[in-house]
Amino acid sequence: MKRIRIDEKYCMGCRLCEVHCIVQHSKTKNILKTYMEEYPKPATRILVEEKGYVTFALQCRHCEDAPCLDACMTGAMYRDKKTGAVLCNEDKCVGCWMCIMTCPFGVISRSPDKKSIASKCDLCMGEDVPVCVKNCPNEALKYEDSKD
């Protein structure tokens, strides 16, 4: 499947990926409207971690053996047969947070709105290239075929 490859060497910690991720998952997909009018703003589904000189951006790894899939008691978490991506069906998710409990990368979070559902990277379904990759100014994120 196609995965987002993260290259820590090139990450500058500018957090543009987070901004674009938030906008992509907003109601309007417009940066001004998202930041000025949407409350609460959607959560970023990519997290920039930073310590000293080291930074990198991390989002769902769409694991081959995904613990969140085993743990999901509603069947909301599923693997997209076409792309191999691990996705959350927001109509079925009830916010039991079993996925948060089992994800070893800590990349699933509670949605900030009242819906109480799990929020995670969906590889920007429908886009050719996820927006975090498209907008990374230093190619620290790449979207490429992986071996599996």
Add this chain to the structure above:
Amino acid sequence: MKTLKTEYLITGNSSAGVACIEGIREIDKAGNITVVSDENIFNYSRPLISYLLGNRVKKKNMFFRSRNFYDENKVNLVLDNKAKKLDVKRKIVYFANSQSIKFDKLLIATGGSPIIPEIKGSQLNGVFTFTTFNDAVAIKDYIKKHTVKHAVVIGGGLIGLKAVEALVELGIKISIIELADRILSTTFDTKASGIIQNALKKTGCNIFTKNTVVEILSEDKENKAKLVTLKTREKIQADLVITAIGVRPNIQLVNNTSIVTHRGILVDETMQTNVKDIYAAGDVCEADTLLDEDKKNIPIWPNAFKQGRIAGENMAGGNAVYTGSVAMNSVELCGIPTISIGKTSLEQDKYEILEMRKKEESVYKKIVLENNHIVGCIFVGNIERAGIYTGLIMNKIDISSIKDRLLENDFGVLALPEKYRKHLVGDVGLEV
């Protein structure tokens, strides 16, 4: 009646049973699979019953696999039929409707049943257990038909409190009666229990600890529950009583067979019992654990799923290994998310405790260490990234190099020991 034949027979159609189907089909696309359930619903998620009761999930969203799941996987699904007797030598299961099925491989995934407390009056109308879809529907119907203003929940464990949460949403006033000195005593420590206990009291719940119900009383001819008498002689109004004092594995099927049981059915690391070709998984079994030498019954959804999946693969000739698990639970109560993993309430000297508490926000984090390995965690109020700690437990990572960072707010993948980080991200396209 003629004995039917099937290559794979699965008794039980919840987490472990369904995962077993998927495990078998991973390897064997054609073999004949028969699944028999003693319930009359094609598929549903048991942990969702509190959401059903609280009107947060509709009946049609109770399933965790789609309508056509069984067709797509070529499964012969038999509902509303209970496995009664197992002939280990002839490999035949006899069912309640007199049907018998001969199998090549069997998975016993019969789950657990609620323990009914021996209380005078527990046969009255309005007294329920709370573990199945039908329990939730029966409680809903009862509330609809009768005036239920006050409910008593016997047992302050997870099932009891999930019932409480649902009843609170229905506007019912609740009293919780707990035998131990605090609620959630098996999953939480005193501080975490205290936070939830206070939050429940704020929503108007009465909590009686170190107490029991000795009698349930009726005051009408219809034998409807009306009052309970506590051990301390107090009488409490109880238009509805839910008993949730625990669940025991349904091992009746293997009684009087050569299959070895303890509390549950004992299985090896392939999920096979001591009898070849007979497997067990989920709440009915006792399997290897990660933190203890002996096998344990850890009746939680993710374990059942993993075990069922492994059993399925092995039944179909695979060689999957169950490496053991720990108890872990994620529950949101009174709007406070909580997660507890592994050993959480230990006082002995051999454990080192790291703690962080922000009283005003009901936030509490605790990490239990043994020889520089995490063996337990509690997260209350803030559960973000809890799975990273689960990963450290499951992979038995030495955390001595990062001990002082474990409770930091920005603790994340970057803080993990380099070797583990590389192992974690190695196959999934991360160069860090």
